[in-house]
Amino acid sequence: MNRLTTFHLLLVALSVATTLSLASSSAPDGLERTAKEMTFTTYEAYTPPTPFADYAMVGVPQALATSLAGLMGLCAVCAVLYGACALLFYVRRS
Amino acid sequence: MAVMHAVRRVRASFFEKGIVRTVRYAGEPGEAAFVPKRLSESGARRIERMVVVGALVFAFQMVNITLPGTAGGVSGHLLGGVFAALIVGPFEALLVMSAVLAVQAFVFADGGLLALGANILNMGLVGGVGGYGMFLYVRRAFGTKRYARTLAIFCAAWCSVVAAACCAVLELAASGVAPFKTMLTTMLTYHVGIGVGEAVFTVWAIALLEQYRYPLHSSAHEGGEAA
Numbered sequence: 382m383n384r385l386t387t388f389h390l391l392l393v394a395l396s397v398a399t400t401l402s403l404a405s406s407s408a409p410d411g412l413e414r415t416a417k418e419m420t421f422t423t424y425e426a427y428t429p430p431t432p433f434a435d436y437a438m439v440g441v442p443q444a445l446a447t448s449l450a451g452l453m454g455l456c457a458v459c460a461v462l463y464g465a466c467a468l469l470f471y472v473r474r475s
Numbered sequence: 476m477a478v479m480h481a482v483r484r485v486r487a488s489f490f491e492k493g494i495v496r497t498v499r500y501a502g503e504p505g506e507a508a509f510v511p512k513r514l515s516e517s518g519a520r521r522i523e524r525m526v527v528v529g530a531l532v533f534a535f536q537m538v539n540i541t542l543p544g545t546a547g548g549v550s551g552h553l554l555g556g557v558f559a560a561l562i563v564g565p566f567e568a569l570l571v572m573s574a575v576l577a578v579q580a581f582v583f584a585d586g587g588l589l590a591l592g593a594n595i596l597n598m599g600l601v602g603g604v605g606g607y608g609m610f611l612y613v614r615r616a617f618g619t620k621r622y623a624r625t626l627a628i629f630c631a632a633w634c635s636v637v638a639a640a641c642c643a644v645l646e647l648a649a650s651g652v653a654p655f656k657t658m659l660t661t662m663l664t665y666h667v668g669i670g671v672g673e674a675v676f677t678v679w680a681i682a683l684l685e686q687y688r689y690p691l692h693s694s695a696h697e698g699g700e701a702a
Contacts, residue, residue: 394531406550414665436585461577
């Protein structure tokens, strides 16, 4: 392989979202930690009801929850981006 | 508003080269009289690249890494604004970041709906478009030096994280949740470190993509014109 294609990069994204994300640290990130130290709340409380809160799918075994959430998230991002581009930029294949 | 501007810019650039068919319509004065009806082949490929970059940015934002040497545990994750801008262009990057952040807010309850606009402003506009501007500036400043591009990517990525953090502090302070000064010091303490991670990752990833000849944005190439 001497040339990266869309397919390879999607594979990379998929493996990172489903596998590497398992090793993700559960410590609060920079902004959350600051919020905690300064004792203010960000507006995270106002979130829509979702089965994927905090990157773990509800109702599946713990071991699979994060990977499945990553997979669904990837699909969602791809769908949203492609859909938005298609709508905005008139994709019509002749 | 910024997102709408980005949409217009990207849409215009999509039709720059290789228009397949055009249709004439009575445009307003000052507007182009020719509006292409079909997307060019290069436009379709760029949409493909935007989708891929969005997937990569989302995937890498999921991975939080604990910062070494911090008491109590602080983690950082990549933002990817400069990374996206170097591959698909600054305004496309803004759209990519917006999509990623929207999915995070709506599907994963991460970031929050009310803060979505601020997040897009910080990580998309300041981090992506601003970071790209930083890249061009540093690159031009070092001209033909051998490491101009690497240095520019490093600076741009680091600055994008720190600038995004500063903007978040400004916004939070403006809404009166905490005093500006202390919040700024706390925030910067962590994000200076996160920025280094982001910078190293971006330099490495762009070099890897170039080595395997994945198409980058025209100005991001090693021999490319910094304009």
